[in-house]
Amino acid sequence: MDTGVFPPNISTTGHVVDQLFWLATLLTGVAFLLIVAALGYFLLRYRSRPGRRAYYTHGDSRGAICVTSGLALLVFLLIDVNLAYHDHVAWAVVWGAPPSAREALQVEIMPEQFAWNIRYAGPDGIFRTSDDVTTINQLHVPVNRPVIVQLSSKDVIHSFFLPNLRIKMDAVPGMVTSLYFQAKQPGTYDIACAEHCGFGHYRMRGFLVVEESAEAFNAWLAEQTNEGSPDLSWGWQWAVSAPRASGTPGAHPPSAGARAWSGGST
Amino acid sequence: MSKTLSGQSFWRRYVFSTNHKVIAVQYLFTGMLFLALGGVMALLIRWQLAYPWQPIPFIGQWLFPGSGGAMTPEVYPMLFTMHGGIMVFFAITPILLGALGNYTIPLEVGARDMAFPRLNMLSYWFLVVGSVLLLASFLVPGGAAGSGWTLYAPLSASTEVTPGWGQDLFILGLALDAVSILMGGVNYITTIMQLRAPGLTLRRLPLTLWGLFYSAVLNTLWLPIVASALFMVLCDRRLGTAFFLAGPLAPHAGGQVLLYQHLFWGFGHPEVYILILPVWGLVGDLLSVFSRKPAFGYQATVCSMLVITVLSGIVWGHHMFTSGMNPLVGKAFMFLTITVSVPTAIFFLNWLGTLWRGAIRLTVPMLFTLGVVFVFAIGGLTGLFNALQTFDVYIHDTYFVVGHFHYTLAASVLFGTFAFIYFWFPKIFGRHMNARLGYWHFGLSFVFLNAVFSVMMFLGLHGHMRRIADATAYEFLKPVQHWNVFLGWAALGLGLSQLLFFINVLYSLFKGAPAPANPWEAGSLAWTVSSPPPEHNYATPPRVFCGPHEYGVPSLTNGDWLSQADPQAAKLARS
Amino acid sequence: MDRMINAEVETPLIDIPTGKFGMWVFLISEIMFFTGLIGSYIVLRLGATSWPRPGTILNTPLLGLNTLILLSSSLTMALALHAIQQGRQAALRRFLLLTAGLGVAFLGIKGFDYAHMWHRGFTMSASLFGSCYYLLTGFHALHVLSGVILLLSLFFAASHGRFSAAHYGRIEYSGLYWHFIDIVWVILFAILCLV
Amino acid sequence: MKINAHPTARTYLAIYGWLLGLTILEVSVVLAGWPQGATVTILIATALAKAMLIALYFMHLKFDRPLVWLLPGIPVVLGIVFVLALFPDVVFHLVQRM
Secondary structure (H helix, E strand, O other): OOOOOOOOOOEOOHHHHHHHHHHHHHHHHHHHHHHHHHHHHHHHHOEOOOOOOOOOOOOOOHHHHHHHHHHHHHHHHHHHHHHHHHHHHHHHHHOOOOOOOOOOEEEEEEEEOOEEEEEEOOOOOOOOOOOOEEEEOEEEEEOOOEEEEEEOOOOOOEEEEEHHHOEEEEEOOOOOEEEEEEEOOOEEEEEEEOOOOOOOHHHOOEEEEEEOOHHHHHHHHHHOOOOOOOOOOOOOOOOOOOOOOOOOOOOOOOOOOOOOOOOOOO | OOOOOOOOOHHHHHHOOOOHHHHHHHHHHHHHHHHHHHHHHHHHHHHHHHOOOOOOOOOHHHHOOOOOOOOOOOHHHHHHHHHHHHHHHHHHHHHHHHHHHHHHHHHHHOOOOOOOHHHHHHHHHHHHHHHHHHHHHHHOOOOOOOOOOOOOHHHHHOOOOOOOOHHHHHHHHHHHHHHHHHHHHHHHHHHHHHOOOOOOOHHHOOHHHHHHHHHHHHHHHHHHHHHHHHHHHHHHHHOOOOOOOOHHHOOOOOOOHHHHHHHHHHHHHHHHHHHHHHHHHHHHHHHHHHHOOOOOOHHHHHHHHHHHHHHHHHOHHHHOOOOOOOHHHHHHHHHHHHHOHHHHHHHHHHHHHHHOOOOEOOOHHHHHHHHHHHHHHHHHHHHHHHHOHHHHHHHOOEHHHHHHHHHHHHHHHHHHHHHHHHHHHHHHHOEOOOHHHHHHHHHHHHHHHHHHHHHHHHHHHOOOEOOOOOHHHOHHHHHHHHHHHHHHHHHHHHHHHHHHHHHHHHHHHHHOOEOOOOOOOOOOHHHHOOOOOOOOOOOOOOOOOOOOOOEOOOOOOOOOEOOOOOOOHHHHOOO | OOOOOOOOOOOOOOOOOHHHHHHHHHHHHHHHHHHHHHHHHHHHHHHOOOOOOHHHHOOHHHHHHHHHHHHHHHHHHHHHHHHHHOOOHHHHHHHHHHHHHHHHHHHHHHHHHHHHHHHOOOOOOOOHHHHHHHHHHHHHHHHHHHHHHHHHHHHHHHHOOOOEOOEOHHHHHHHHHHHHHHHHHHHHHHHHHHO | OOOOOOOOHHHHHHHHHHHHHHHHHHHHHHHHOOOHHHHHHHHHHHHHHHHHHHHHHHOOOOOOOHHHHHHHHHHHHHHHHHHHHHHHHHHOOOOOOO
16 A cells, blocks of 8 residues: 555565554554653653542552553563564565565666766676676666676765665675665655765765666667776676575675775776 | 852852762753753754755755755754764753652652762763763764664664764764763662662652662673674774674674664663653652552562663564564564553553552642653553564554654653753742643643654654655655654644743742741651751751651641651551 | 761672772773773684784784783782882882883884884785784784883882872782783784784 | 782782793794694684683783672673674674575
8 A cells, every 4th residue: 555655665575664664653653652641641640630639559569560560571572572573584585585586677786976987787697798888877687587686886885775664774885785676556756865974965866767678778888888987897797696595694704805996997 | 059068169059069969950051051952953854754855944945055055964863863863861861860760869868868879060060061962963063963863773883874973973972971861870879779868668658769779780781781782883994893783884794784683772771761751750750749649569669660670671572673673573562562561551450550549639740740641651551562573573563653752752751850840940039930831831842742652652653764865766665754844843833842941940049039947848868857958968867757648637637648758657557 | 098088978789999999990891891802802803814923924922922921011010019118119110110111112112013013014904804903912012102101100109109008909909900901902912813 | 998808929920920931832832834724723712711811810801709700791792692693794704695
């Protein structure tokens, strides 16, 4: 249901995040209303009137302790364990089932101060070959096809944020992080930088264009001239191996501690 | 001011004084000055977000002559960095830890002064030097620090991306402030643990002092961790090292960017509990005083504070769910963070228990205390949203997080600060604050505050990123830009309503009605001496016979409360 | 000195003099400060792919000698306290001066070691090992310097007869600080300079 | 203030002797060039032993009330836990992977 609270969701797993929000709102909302109701009632009922004396209790009687710890346990079970379980389930849906390298579109994104350098493997499907396609701020993906994005950064920490897909991942220099998504609705959406990266942080806007079909995507890919410098070799091979059965992370760690930015344009 | 100080020179008595009461007042006024400064910065930030790049009325020409009175992209990051740094370290910490701690601890404990008076004086002057460095960073070429008050690593640690000396001065200012807080921490822990008056066992300690004690413990443990991180950032900037630099920016290999975030947030999360613990203690005490009823579940509250003090040190990972930290580690941090809601629930139950069947007096400090209970209910519960790993991936670094921590910091801690000032002002200055102004101040602040921060959370749900200077460039934010305008005016309302408070303080300093020794009929030791108290508080160390919250004692005929120093309390009181 | 502020107090949970309690709380923050530094060094080192063997760069025998000097200064500090507890003023002054002297010797050797290695190219910005080495030993040296100044102030106070067999609190608490610096060097020496 | 038992000068000298011995052992093990694994364990063991000796005897922890151990104990334990918590990210590079 689109309640206008969130931007329109075009991700196949985005609804899970929204539902988690509404569950949390329900649980914390009930707790909040109970607190406010008790607060309001006590303020009205027990106002200081002449001749009225408060009930003398230190709240450490056996009954008081039972009530307090009982309610606290209730809060723990009803809210904490409940939310933790549903978050665990939601995590497995959103992050736990990465697509296989064969069917997914692989994209490398290397943000630098105030622009997104985006790199496709090109028709041969292998990175750092002459047919790679690099664009700036233009991420085109075919609809209904999983996309794996690998992130690193040339200078400071940026954060690759796709609000309509309910997903975000920091691009950290010297480290390769990754995320994946699948768009289910064509259209043009925003890419934003969510981590403060300098005075131009507010204008690091990119465009996520979900093409109607694979052919439209391939057509767009073919006509792309290499806007970014093709020799912008980002010096790291595709680090994500085929997903493990259990989906636990732990692909082999990236190559040598510090990237050898062979040929990187610094 | 304390008229009874013995015949020392003006400088020894008011400026370089080792008397904890004078130091507390110095902290109070310094903190209030920076509170105002941080508030003005907040208004500038809101103006920029409401009307991007348009000239600022009134002070625009003076602030930004170069750009015709409008803000420039370079200045905006400086504003939110200084707003965060000033509010956390130079406004709230001096008032809550400096003024509340310095003034109440010796008085409530029954001591003549702090354990180490000279160290106490030194701690104030380290704060002043630190704040001078901080303000100097505005005047340095290249401007003030611009990497956020969290100073994330490559941006803050490399002079290629953050040139100029503003960043270094900001870090040095924070380091000096850290030394000042540590000196205060040593004093608070030693005074509370070692100098309690005879009879004042730990079970009879006022809750405010428990809050200050745990806050000082957390400060002593975790502040040095961020101090080491700050020094490493300084080395990265000026000595060519690369502890936190990686990728093309790094002069040599081996630096770890995530290490800085771990070190910072290892301190960062305990820091927010450092600020809220004194407020919890104060709320516990004031609810009891104004409900004329003993605090409900005193020991449960103290144990919950201990549990939270321990838990606060092992949950920092929830700040780093999207930072590339390992998701399995993230899950562990998520569950630890969620369990913090259990001791917090116990707090709320004990607060409500204190109000239950009490005889509630709605004085101004009581209103602010109830305000804390209300806004901390929202602040605390929205914390659960940020703890959920999957949902935090969406709302991390958006205005939802900003709304959450402003509800807990800029609302709960701010109302706690006002409750402290309205409650203790008669004791400190010997004059009452004007109640009418106080009621107006509470009413307006409460309305505007909830308007500002709840709308912030709504913006965050819509994906509005934090720390951006101009949101109109984004398509998905166009439908919510009008909320930014609303926020701007609500923030202006909040800012103007604080004028009532500053006027009230200045007016009451000189023209407030003279206050008796115990204006609120409170039970703790501090209220047994005159207001303002004599220079060395107690001629002979007082003896304590009962807990601080002996109100509504049934067997009493005249009056309904027993002071801690009242000998007959030994028989009548129960705690 | 300890309880002059309050003649009578409730017996504290940890019943030690106020000054000693205050010094221990200060040492807590120092322990956490060096945890931040040494912890970062450990984690950076184990996370790095290659790390030079310290033996090849550092002058191990010289550092060993420096460790002996600092250990000796701990002994003389303990003997200084022992002397004043028995009321021997002259012995106190002698041992305090000896401890301060050994501290200065330690700093002298450290300075010579720094200059020598800096000249040989092992600077703070050369490699991560260099950065960590100078950061950790540099902050430790600052603490030794502050300890020496503290000892000299004690020496002047002692020569003015401030201390006696019943009144030696500041000596004991300064001793705690000095021994703490020694422990930090013992740990640094093992995990930074040798392993 | 109860005057607690003080160690005699002879104990201090004995402890000093131990400290010297352990230091010489450390340096000789390193100079002799033993394998990395062995040297690391020996060095860490001797370093901890020396630290405990200094803390127990020179800092009077052995002669004070047991509760005083709480003061240095808390930060040491907390520090170890904090450093270990840094391992997954900074040492093992178990970084955010699908």
